[in-house]
Amino acid sequence: xxxxxxxxxxxxxxxxxxxGMGWNFSKQIARYHKxxxxxxxxxxxxxxxxxxxxxxxxxxxxxxxxxLPYWMRFWKKxxxxxxxxxxxxxxxxxxxxxKRGFKFDIAHxxxxxxxxxxxxxxxLGKPFIWGPINHNEKIPKNYIKNVYTFxxxxxxxxxxxxxxxxxxxxxxxxxxxxxxxxxxxxNSSVQKRLRIPAKKFVIIxxxxxxxxxxxxxxxxxxxxxxxxxxxxxxxKAFDAAILAFGAFYDQLPKEDKPKIKMTILGxxxxxxxxxNIADRLAVxxxxxxxxxxxxxxxxxxxxxxxxxxxxxxxxxxxxVPEALSMGLPVLCFDNAGxxxxxxxxxxxxxxxxNYQQSVQDFALALRKMYDDxxxxxxxxxxxxxxxxxxxxxxxxxxxxxxxxxxxx
Numbered sequence: 023x024x025x026x027x028x029x030x031x032x033x034x035x036x037x038x039x040x041x042g043m044g045w046n047f048s049k050q051i052a053r054y055h056k057x058x059x060x061x062x063x064x065x066x067x068x069x070x071x072x073x074x075x076x077x078x079x080x081x082x083x084x085x086x087x088x089x090l091p092y093w094m095r096f097w098k099k100x101x102x103x104x105x106x107x108x109x110x111x112x113x114x115x116x117x118x119x120x121k122r123g124f125k126f127d128i129a130h131x132x133x134x135x136x137x138x139x140x141x142x143x144x145x146l147g148k149p150f151i152w153g154p155i156n157h158n159e160k161i162p163k164n165y166i167k168n169v170y171t172f173x174x175x176x177x178x179x180x181x182x183x184x185x186x187x188x189x190x191x192x193x194x195x196x197x198x199x200x201x202x203x204x205x206x207x208x209n210s211s212v213q214k215r216l217r218i219p220a221k222k223f224v225i226i227x228x229x230x231x232x233x234x235x236x237x238x239x240x241x242x243x244x245x246x247x248x249x250x251x252x253x254x255x256x257x258k259a260f261d262a263a264i265l266a267f268g269a270f271y272d273q274l275p276k277e278d279k280p281k282i283k284m285t286i287l288g289x290x291x292x293x294x295x296x297x298n299i300a301d302r303l304a305v306x307x308x309x310x311x312x313x314x315x316x317x318x319x320x321x322x323x324x325x326x327x328x329x330x331x332x333x334x335x336x337x338x339x340x341x342v343p344e345a346l347s348m349g350l351p352v353l354c355f356d357n358a359g360x361x362x363x364x365x366x367x368x369x370x371x372x373x374x375x376n377y378q379q380s381v382q383d384f385a386l387a388l389r390k391m392y393d394d395x396x397x398x399x400x401x402x403x404x405x406x407x408x409x410x411x412x413x414x415x416x417x418x419x420x421x422x423x424x425x426x427x428x429x430x
Contacts, residue, residue, distance in 0.1 A: 024426060025056040027126035029115060029143065030133050031108055033065045035072035038317065039340050043228055044133050045069075050419030051130070052082035055426065058124050060115070063087040088118050109139050113194075116145040128426055135228045135338070137212050138185050140194040144201035149429045152198055153206030154228040157185060157215065158336045159358060161257060164376045165335065174256050189216060203429045209337050211358035226421055227363055229340045230413045234321065234347045240328060240402035242395045246282045248388065249327035249350070251341045252334065254290030259333045259355075261292075262377070264299050264309070266384030267331075271305035273389055282308055282392070284331075287323065289313045324348035328398070329391055332360055333372075333384065339363060343413035351401035353387050355380070363412070367404030 030048060034041035044061070051057045061069075066087050073080050089095065090110060098107045112131075130151040131141035137157040144150045160182040167175045188195050199205060205218045208228040212218070248267060252258050267284045274282070286296070286309065293311075300309050315323055324330075330345035331353045339360035345352055346368060354360040356371035364371060370387040372380055391398045411417065 023055055024127040024430065025058065025125065026051055026426065027119065027124055027129045027143075027146075027148070028057055028059045029112070029129075029131050029141070030059055030061050031111060032133055033059070033061045034068045036068055040133055040135060040228075041065075043135070043230065043340075045072075046230060046232075046415045047132055047418065047422075048083065049078075050415055051422055052080075053416075053419045054423045056082045056084070058084045058086060058126060060086045060088050060118070062111075063089045086122070086124075088115070090114060105136075105139070108134055108136075112139060112142050116142050119146060128429060133228075135208060137207075137216060138188045138195075140188075140192060140198040141202075142194065142198075144197055149203045150201060151204045151206065151425065151429060152202040153204075153212075154208045154226050155206065155212055156208035156228055156337050157212060158257060158338075159211055161335045162374055165259065165262075165374070165380070166256065169261060169377055170256055178256070185215075204425055206425070209358040209362050211337060224421075224425065225362075226418065227343075227412065228338055229343050229363070230415050230418055231343045231347050233410070233414050233416075237348050237406060239399055239406065240349050240351075242328065242392075242398050244281060246329075246392050247327045248282070248284040248329045248331050249323065249345075250284065250286045250288075250331050251323075252288050252332065254288050254292035254296055256292065257335050258292075259335055260286065260288075260296055261299050262333045262381055262384065263331050264296060264303070265381045266333075266388065267309070268303035268305045269381060269385035270388040270392075271303075271308065273385065274392075279308075284309045285312060285323070285327070286310070287312045287315060320344070321348070324350060329353055329388065331384075331388075333380075334360060343409060346405045346409040346413060349402045349406045351391060351398065351405055353384060353391075364408065365404075368401055368408045369405075370401075 030044040032041045033044035035045040048059050069085055095107055097103055129143035129146050129148045131143050135154055135156045137155040141152050161178050166178060199216050199218060205223050206226050207213055213223045250260055250263050271279060300306050327350060330350040332339055332342060333355055337359045342352060342360050342363050352364050352369035354371055356373045361371045372383040
């Protein structure tokens, strides 16, 4: 049994997304090895509370809590300044490790899952693994410039230029990707943009979830329920989902129109924008907006749905594995993100063409799943199989185990 030194900036067992993944990945590493996990001090309360509350076997989990001195972080408030602080947190990490005298065999930089910020663990003189790291490709021009304001188009392009600066001009970034024994990417675009040799790159999506006991193949119900979940942001493209649902509604015979509904769960800066789009459509009475559902109630949301519609342009998709675990067919773009999470056995992935064409393609996909019940049930079966192979947390533990053995 080896000892793995893990840096995980964000860990919270009570949450999903990045914080929940930090916890679950750490647990999986500890299935086969001893793990020294360094995280921020503000994560300590939730970690210790969860371990006690659920009687977690923490024999192989050694949590260490580290932050920069107050004078180097007084300016950080919540999410404001998180990116810069994470960079500095990484920069001074080797000093903390050496001061504590930790003994370990492999250094693994686990999260944040950003491909823009380098890790400094290569300084410690041990085999170094980086990832899963992720990034979002820029939103295709036709899908942002003709739909949103020029300001949002400019903001997306400026963010892209910022990433390129660190990828190609930051010497620490160069050292991270060149000295890493393995780089784990959440999708294929990480390898392409960071120019990682194929022999040292492996894809492991950063998203995952626990296996749902009792999940079965879906049978089409009388009401065809489309579910959309996520933050209301430009990159999520939920406007396309609403317009596609409206086009799908318009295609249906009059007697079938009351048999469909869409639930949009989330909140964010685009809330009013999305509501205004829905208000202009004949399908508006069939659309429900919800701001919040307790995590424990999400299972029922999935159980009551037929299709998980997630047209995001981002390079991740944290909620897609949850939908697959419940046997929900997925509808998404064929991109370096959810498009690589799924395949034709469990989803319909629509290629990029232009915005209007994609809306129509999504509408046709919904109609196909509505009309063809055997096809729908086949996708549902494929969703359960794909989840078991790729997104069950236990499968991630086995993947990490193989990587560690190869590196050693």
